[in-house]
Amino acid sequence: MQRRYNDLNNYLRGIFGQRVHKLTIDAGFTCPNRDGTLSTGGCIYCNAAGSGTGAHSRGLSITEQLEQSKHAVAKRFKAGKFIAYFQAFTNTYGPLDKLKACWDEALAVSDVVGLAIGTRPDCVDEEIIDLLAGYTRSHLVWLEYGLQSAHDSTLAMINRGHDFECFQQAVEITRGHGIKICAHVILGLPGEDRTMMLDTADAVAGLEIDGIKLHLLYVVKGTPLATLYNQGKYRCLERSQYVELVCDVLERLPAPMVIQRLTGDPHRRQLLAPDWALEKNKTLEAIRQRLEQRDTWQGRLLGAKPPWQPENNNLERNAP
Numbered sequence: 001m002q003r004r005y006n007d008l009n010n011y012l013r014g015i016f017g018q019r020v021h022k023l024t025i026d027a028g029f030t031c032p033n034r035d036g037t038l039s040t041g042g043c044i045y046c047n048a049a050g051s052g053t054g055a056h057s058r059g060l061s062i063t064e065q066l067e068q069s070k071h072a073v074a075k076r077f078k079a080g081k082f083i084a085y086f087q088a089f090t091n092t093y094g095p096l097d098k099l100k101a102c103w104d105e106a107l108a109v110s111d112v113v114g115l116a117i118g119t120r121p122d123c124v125d126e127e128i129i130d131l132l133a134g135y136t137r138s139h140l141v142w143l144e145y146g147l148q149s150a151h152d153s154t155l156a157m158i159n160r161g162h163d164f165e166c167f168q169q170a171v172e173i174t175r176g177h178g179i180k181i182c183a184h185v186i187l188g189l190p191g192e193d194r195t196m197m198l199d200t201a202d203a204v205a206g207l208e209i210d211g212i213k214l215h216l217l218y219v220v221k222g223t224p225l226a227t228l229y230n231q232g233k234y235r236c237l238e239r240s241q242y243v244e245l246v247c248d249v250l251e252r253l254p255a256p257m258v259i260q261r262l263t264g265d266p267h268r269r270q271l272l273a274p275d276w277a278l279e280k281n282k283t284l285e286a287i288r289q290r291l292e293q294r295d296t297w298q299g300r301l302l303g304a305k306p307p308w309q310p311e312n313n314n315l316e317r318n319a320p
Contacts, residue, residue: 002308004291005250005298008211008260012083015140021079022116023069026088027102028056032123034089038161043148044224045158045186045217047270056088062102066109083140084109085116092119092128092143100131107139114140116182121145121170122162129177136178142211144182144260145170150203151196154189159224164203171207182211182260187245188237189217190228194245201249205302211258214249216242216283218264219272226272236274243286247294255299255307262287 003010012020034042055065066084073079084106092099103115115135124143135141145167149155152163167183174181183204187197204212219229219236228234237245246262253259263283271277291297297306 002292002306004288004296004307005259006255006257006307008258011258016081016113018081019077019079020081020083020113021073021077022083022085023066023073023112024085024087025062025065025106026055026057026060027062027086027091029086029089029091029093031090031120032093033120033159033161039159041159041224043158043160044190044228045220047220047222062105063109066106066112070109070111081111081113082109083114083116083142084112085118087118090120090123091117093123096127096131099128103131103135107135114142116142116144118144118146118184120162121147121167124170124173126173129174129179132179133177140180141178142180142182143174144184144213146184147200147204148184148186149189149192149196150200151192154192154196157191158189168207171209175208180211180258181209182213182258183207183209184213184215185249186215186217187242187249190225190234194248197245198248198252201252205253205257208254209257211260212253213261214246214259215261215264216277218266218274218277220266220270221272222270229273238274239276239283239286243283243290246287247290247296250291250298251296251301253298254302255304257298259298 009019031042032038034040066082070082073082086102106112106115117132132141132143147164147167148158148160150164155163171181185200185204216237219226219234225234229236242263250259263280264277265280266277268278276283298304
């Protein structure tokens with residue numbers, strides 16, 4: 001099967017020579033968009049769990065979370081190395097000594113070869129960047145910034161609490177420190193049409209960052225978005241629409257950019273709509289098929305050659 005985009009699994013295998021898997025961590029952080037600093041309601045699509053597993057509230061330490069996940073993942077996916085992924089809420093939002101303690105604990109677990117830190121662009125500063133830069137001498141470090149959209153009107157509508165310029169500034173202070181930068185982008189946000197979503201893709205493509213995660217906007221119970229959905233004021237994308245948009249976006253992204261995700265993973269009990277969001281593998285297969293049908297690939301509109309050509313040097317294979 002021809003590979004038409006620079007996926008995370010192959011990127012990590014190219015660095016470490018084996019299967020590497022990300023292990024999700026809930027470290028008990030909160031968010032300035034929930035603790036009253038910016039707001040108490042959070043983004044309109046986010047519930048009280050903040051994409052977390054609840055492991056911290058159950059009393060599990062970072063080490064315990066990693067050890068439990070590590071053995072299950074190693075058995076299922078045959079992974080031998082792991083990335084500690086701090087996912088829930090905002091994982092640079094806290095005192096520097098607490099951040100260091102969390103990251104040090106994760107990296108002390110055997111076979112953990114890197115960090116992935118999920119955060120907001122308004123929650124980093126030079127001290128945090130310097131701390132993370134220190135880890136890059138021996139580990140792979142990704143800093144994942146939630147952007148969602150490059151349109152300030154959309155960011156205000158979803159109660160994001162920052163603008164696109166804030167994201168650009170965060171990228172600027174992160175660049176040049178050996179830290180890999182990933183942007184999170186949501187497709188299907190209220191009020192956005194295809195042109196607006198592709199404008200966001202173009203904006204991200206122009207920032208020379210290292211990776212991107214694409215997310216479907218699905219409706220989670222107990223959120224402001226759920227209220228809009230129940231009132232008939234928001235309509236979810238159909239799978240066919242989403243698949244087409246993902247292909248459109250991939251064509252616009254530089255070939256070396258690592259595609260870390262093409263759709264999300266809603267919790268079954270929390271999901272309100274759409275039902276097809278639970279069928280991740282089916283959606284990924286639909287994207288692969290549509291790329292083939294369109295005979296297109298990542299970076300095509302930027303002049304990139306097909307990634308399966310032997311002479312293609314598009315894909316990044318350098319160690320951290």
